[in-house]
Amino acid sequence: MRPPSPPLLILFLLVFPTIIYSATESPASSPSPHSPSPSSPSPSSSPSSPSPSSSPSSPSSSSSSLDPKQLRALQSLNIPISKDPCSRNATLCDSSKPFRHIVSLRLSNCSSYVALSYTALKSLSTLQSLQLLNCPVTPIRFPPELIASLRSFSCVRSLRKVSGVWLSRLENLTDLTVSDVQVKASGPYVILGHMNKLKSLTISRANLTGNLPKYIDSNLTHVDFSVNQLKGSIPTSITMLDGLEHLNLSSNELHGEIPPAIGNLISLKSLSLASNSLSGPIPGSVSAIPGLTHMDLSSNQLNGTIPKFISHMKNLKYLNLANNNLRGVMPFNSTFIKGLTVLKLSGNSNLCYNHSVLSSKLKLGIAPCDKYGMPMSPPPSKESSADDSSDYDDSDEDDNSNKKEHHHGPNKVVLGVAIALSSIVFLIIFLILCSKCCR
Template identity: 30%
Template sequence: MEASFRPVSFLFLAFLFLPNFLFFFFCAGLSELRCIDTERQALLSFKQHLIDPSNRLSSWTAHGDCCLWEGVVCHNLTAHVHQLHLRSFYPVWDASMSSEQFDAEFEAYRRSRFGGKLNPSLLDLKHLNYFDLSFNNFNSTAIPSFLGLMKSLTHLNLSNAGFVGLIPHQLGNLSSLRFLNLESYEAYGLYVNNLEWLSGLTLLQHLDMSWVNLSKASDWVQVTNTLSSLLDLQLSYCQLRPFIPPTPTVNSSSLLTLDLSGNNFENTLIISRIFGLCNLVSLDLSYNHFQGPIPVDLQNMTSLSHLDLSRNNFNSSIPNWLYSLSRLEFLNLGGNNLQGTISSAIGNLTSAVSIVIDLPSNRLNQEVSKILEILSRLYRLETLGLRHARLSGHLTDVLGKFKKLVRISLRNNSISGPLPVSLSNLSSWTYLDFSYNQFNGTIPQSFGQLSKLEILFIGSNMLKGVVSEVHFSNLTSLKYLSAFGNQLTLKASQNWVPPFQLENLYLQSWNLGPKFPPWLCSQRCMQYLDISYTQISDMAPPSFWNLSSQFYYLNLSHNLIHGEIPKSPLILSAFAIDLSSNHFKGPLPCISSNVYLLDLSNNSFSRSISHFFCFKVNEPKIIVHLNLGKNLLSGIIPDCLMN
């Protein structure tokens, strides 16, 4: 028995350990896999014709393993180059970001963009399926037609890469393509004569041609209708022709997302004749010229979760069937001429996360508290805009019933009464717009507890009283404050340093004087400042003028500010500057060539004007509006004025 048992045991153990042995052997071989030599040479040739100002491709060396190079992804078994990730990353605005940070990131992005031209050596990458060149700067060159020979591509992204001219029809040969993005950074820099070439892309699921000039593509409906795999179609701002096609409906039942915003449509028959897309989840028809009633055909799109009809000319009442679209999460009807009232049926939109409605033609005042009471049932609601709706009455404590609301705009209504003290309980709020109403009384000190508030608009109301440091005590996130047109007085100590860093501040008609507010000098991110008509009768300190280069808009007009503006090298460089109706004296300040509007009138500026007009005489000036009237200027008007 022992003799017969041993061979069986040996075979059993051999089969038991053979898979592990093979796996070890195979992985050991894999670890030594390097990219294919022909593909490395193709990439090096491609690099030679690229402009790489920040040396992002420094790892692309002659004897290196291209599978380890920046932006290159190889197949983990064959080592063939499968993907090229060569996009440049346009900075995304973040609410926590200062203007300086964004400017620095934008400058870094601008300097990191690839340029030059695309080398046909890419054709040697026979297995490349993913190619992303988006957000680069190919300096107004044409998209090379040889890209249409790269048959293995499934993902091609050339968006915002600086290409212009006719889109080559050869791209229609990429029969494996599932993703194609040709969104044009240069608005209308890319164009087509027709879209017939798209018919060959039968597997295409995502197509974005936003800002591409499609005005000659009269076949856009018929061609996109043939793309049976298409899920996402983005054709915003494409100058699409507003015509009625011969086919009554669209058969692309697979389509889930459709964006036709910013085109020249006017007749709503386009919606009823073309887009009977019952499976559509997202529809954007904003910024067109649609007129009349909101088309009833939309009620068949029961799967919609995102509907944007804003910035059109719809001039009817809101139809009740719209409130039956129970899956709607996002609804924007802003910027239309809608009439009538907001129905209580709006409470049926229980999935809603964001609702924006304008009713500028509404002649029937509605009680704001009643509307808000209905909307408070929408337990998921995070954003609410009821602008130009002529809502009246007082703002009660009903806002406390919104559990998730973080952004609200009740702009341009007829809401009166005091601002509720209970607003301070809404500690998650980031955006609050109560401007252009009839709120009266004082600003509650409890506003100072809204620690997440970033944007506060309460301008053009009837608020009165004193605002102190307590009102701002915990507003550490505040970036935009617009409170103009009220009768408010700010009382703060001379050494007060606000807890925020503002970017926009509009306090015209407040009482900030008589001293110049020293706390303004602590605001290192300010770009827009308007403190006109604020009863300041003091000199602006040098530390304030040192901030002047960061301003885009600066308005100190109609005060009693006196003294001289410091001389060069300080240069006023804001796009728009209004220092009129003060007591400034001395020579005119030097201004940069970027100033567009300058009003220094009704002051006591004196001496010659030659240096003003002749400063950096060889630089082209863009100034369009200039007012130096009612000063004490003298001398000869120089020839430099001709510049």
């Protein structure tokens, strides 16, 4: 058989490694099955629609129509209504006969024509829940019949200023939400003085002044006074709410120490005291709260060491102690840190971690300790550490770095093997040609 010509041989030797290299590179171009997908935006929080105590029914469950008086009342308020107002999502009705009655009403994004009327509200005295969302209407005095019936009142970016006295008249409420509304009152007690049935209380971003009340009704499970101008210390009455699940006093002007009896809040799940002027140590009693999942004590003047018992809180997922005056060795081990979703410690210049126990890859926002328990080097600035967030994110970073090494390493090895095989083939063909030429 005639041996292949040299040009064909050279062409084969040039193409063969290229084919092998392309085959090794093609899998790398395909997306990794573990590549993260864009996270979907979290839904914006909005006030929940409370469930009336009397179970409303859908239009199909009752053939009776709405009470004519209430229908006229809705019309007088200039509220757009359909043929059957009870079929609207913003209106819930009971199933009474011969006429149904409205038990829950939500007015949202009101036009300039909507205006409250004492007569209309008197006709709507069966209301148990009233929500005003983006309705900058002028507040009026509620009829006694409506005050007696109302159990839930929400006012978000609505009403052109309200007074504490006006709110205090709603004394049968179990749920009160006032947010992004200017409230004129000398303190929360003016509002809460006669509300002994409240379970959920939110007065946020309301420019509320004064001190926290020294007496708070024990039925409360939710308290939110965030983003106001409240002063003074945290009263011990707060620590007596053994049914309290959520406490948010952040972004006020509170000072003094966190009450040592804070651990008595055994039902607490979320605690936020951030952005105040609180001082003193972190009470060790917080570790006695079994179900606490969220604790934010950042941006205060807390000092002393971090209680080591916090690392025994198995349900804790969010811990923010940044921007305080904490010192000493951070007592958390890697097992506790990996169980957290967020850990922020930056902005504590005298706080450090044991580098023989914890890896520097954890990005804790604080410096490692020397043999005297002091920071070995200046910690990151608050600005740069704020960008890092000092969140525990080491696992994802390690996974990504491992993927990158795994992604590029095998391609180089396979390429080397391909070149070696090409050289061997070239050598064999060369020897064959030489042996035939020598004959």
